[in-house]
Amino acid sequence: MIMQDPVSAINIPDVDVWQLLFEQPKEFSRHKNIYINHATSAAYSFENGDVLAVFASNSIEIPAVIWGTHYCGGTVFPMNPAYTAKELTRQLLLSKTKAICTQRNFLPTVREAALEAGVSQAMTLIGPDESAGTNSLHDMLTLDVAPVPRLPVTSPEQDLAFLVFLSGTTGMPKAVKLTHRNVVSNILMLKAAETEISHDSGSQREGDRLLALLPFFHILDLSSLSESRLIMLTGLMAVVHSSIYNGLQVVVMEQFRLKAFCQAVRHHRITYIHVVPLIILQLAKSTIADRYDLSSIRMLVSAAAPLSTELVHNLWERRSIRVIQGYGLSETCAGTHMQLLLNMQARVVSAEGLDVPTGEQDELWLKGATVFSCYLNDPKSTSECFSADGFFMTGDIVVKDSDGYFNILDRIKELIKYKGFQVAPAELEGILMCHPLAADVCVIGVDDERQATQVPMACVISLDAIKRWYDAKVSNAKRLRGGIVMVEEIPKSAAGKTLHRVLEECVLASIKLKAKL
Template identity: 45%
Template sequence: MPTESTYPKIEIPNVDLWEFLFERKDKQFPDDKVIYTDPDTTRSYTYAQVRSTAIEFGKGLKSQWEWKRGDVLALYTPNCIDTPAITWGTHWAGGILSPANPGYTPDELAFQLKDSGAKALVTQKPFLKSACEAAAKVGIPEERIILIGDQRDETARFKHFTSLKNLAGTARYRRTKVDPKKDLAFLVYSSGTTGHPKGVMLSHENIVANTLMIKVAEGGNLSWKGGKDGRGDKILAFLPFYHIYGLTCLIHQSMYSGFELVVMPKFDLESFCRHIQTHRITFAYVVPPVVLMLGKSPLIDKYDLSSVRMLNSGAAPLTRDLVDAVYKRLKIPIKQGYGLSETSPTTHTQPWEDWNKTIGSVGRLLPNQTAKYMSADETEVPAGQTGELWIKGPNVFQGYLNNPEGTRNAKTEDGYFKTGDVGHQDEHGNFYITDRVKELIKYKGFQVPPAELEGLLAAHDNIDDVAVIGIYNKEQATEVPRAYVVPKKGVQATKETEKQIMDWLAAKVASHKRLRGGVKFVDEIPKSASGKILRRLLKERALAEEKKAEKAKL
């Protein structure tokens, strides 16, 4: 029998995100509560300021660009405290937000712009060149590229988002009503093994449901008030807002629950520690590579991190060694969670009180969900046995944009999402994720499709054949992409050739897709009779090479 969540069922209101956040009757914190803070500039937004800025932006979209229900606004920017107002202003106008990785090359961004049907693009000044190049490829005019952040375009060719509001006559515009169950709030892009990213369609109901589910999961341990300074819990936000982990767990949770979010544009260990010390951060969502640094880096000793009451790690499994090392050093507990873009994202997390009882587990199934582990022939396996995790609930996505076949393969007729992750549950209802059915490489929470890298590398003049796999890097506590290359006849398999291939690819892809696992030269790529690359054999080879190297060190 499928496993039902052990949490009491919660009511998911039939409202869109605007009504959920800004027209609620149960808000406990005041309108002047500071929600988003930029620690470098001290610029901030209160709840009321986010709401008013979002409305003005939404009116600007309607008056200047005739924004319609279902129009897509693309976001190509690092974390910025302007992002929430842009997000909900787009929703106010009936639109859909599609965030893109600011590390994307113009070609990668252009694919997302075209696939999503984006009508306009929001970026920051340092990213204008790539943004313009991508927009030109898909026919988005320059006047529909606008800026957020503190830097303005001195040429005045590109407007700042603040100039898209405060227009005379916009008072006549009203909020566009949407259907929470059917209308999309977000189009986030998740890489597929076919090489092209897939547009994950998330409805307003999906995000409303997951925001409420996360609140239940934290079990009242986080508060908008109280603490030594009376300002409540403060969450440090470095996880990217263009990723569903950051979108829901950071942006939406903070606005719904009244937490202050101290926003970093990107992760940097020294800034991370300094902000914790300066702002007395109490909670942060992290990923295993950050946990590794907290356990090992000598930099940590320069800072007082004692205000942190809990860390929540996601994106990849954590080992007991890592959790124990951090607790022994800093007395900071770390619980784990699990989720996917297709589930909005959080489906499981460890309760605060259980963080050290089931290390290695991703915790319990959150409210209003059903889950089961399935065998290769799609029959359910009992507790304790290994299978692929399938999940059903109000947080499960609507499908993949423009990809009915992908949707059919991922979702069953009765609503289960096939996660592609393998694991089991124990007799106490704790879930474990141990492997992946899918061949995606997971680098620090980012998905890297091997087929995409293989497609690019195959075009290299010095490469005859190629296969890409993920190998685990202990120093970084993450998988990294490695290419196995059959060189063209006459090409020397040297360190110089390896570096040339790595540098060549690095210029063509986003940072997380680089060959951090290096290049290995081989005589042939193992393949099945039908021509499919046998990555399993390459993984076995990589493990054997690693063991041999470790023996050589002894």
């Protein structure tokens, strides 16, 4: 059965990202209009479809680079600055990058990769730094050059706004092709969903103030579900695009550090922040936050990794901060109850391809204007993740209740099969995270040859006391018969998602080694 929002669909205009942001009527005052220098085109002779890679940590200048590229008809390729030169080379070749925008501290890596990939060494530097053989964005913005004619895209439905590499938690990273229509649809759907965002309030009538601390290079794909019609989009989507469309103030952090986070909230009176669960965990447990006035925060929006109801309650009891949970195509949050956004369709489908009744759990399939069309140069992966009728098979296990709300349980590939029972690691992790001794946790499945089944094992940082406490809280199938092991850290993706498969490989290798000894 195909499900969709009962409210009338919103109209998606046939425009590109630049047109939506800067050539459409706005709801905010003239003094917030932005004028972008078009130096990108002048410096690199950009043409429609050319790719500009952005290899940098968060910076207030990145939005100007993005929109300047779109003005010239180009495609933006946001990259993880933690990549090695070898990883960077592979992605530059795959994306056919024409130019690179980076920061001075990343120059050695970028130059090595660019040389190997045959990309121009004349890079643009973000920030005040200068270096031989590079163009400074600061200098480019002050050049006295003739205006560059805008190069509008030919087809918003087909022309690319972004190339985004997924984290590659289940293999080599794949590049998702996001069109201008994908992004425009997402901005407008987010606008329709965000009924609680204030665009014109406060003593100065400045509206909500956002703290941008999650990586700008990570879009977290394009979300299609919301909680009470609120949606989670981070990095490029929610912070960069939706904030300027709605005229909101944004304070940019290069990276998250709890003390610096608290200082920024206090100083700027931040009201609204996109986060990952690890940040919520630190706010709920750390004494550092006790030293700062965080009362201006009225809402956190969390996604990318499991977040339990217990942890949300813990944060509320300690800080009186509300948390909204969201969902994106490659992310899942445990225990979240959400409705479909406008213009989206969904199915809950069994392994046999049959729709399951309301109240039964199975895989979520999605269809709509925000869903990407294909992976870059990977028709096999594309065909494997889309159904014959065009639904994207998310790989996430959900259950839909009679009121139309979806409960996101876990990833199909991460479910633990215990004697015929399907156990979701995200649920168990959410319970364990509430123990005061657990700084972080990951639950994996390990084979128990004696019982011929998988059993849950917890990997924690910070053992028998936690196990006894946990086992008393869960049903028989969910007990940690695999035990609890101490690890130095829980591996995470750049978006904050726990890498179950990576940790599972390390733990199982350790178990096999001990068995041989």
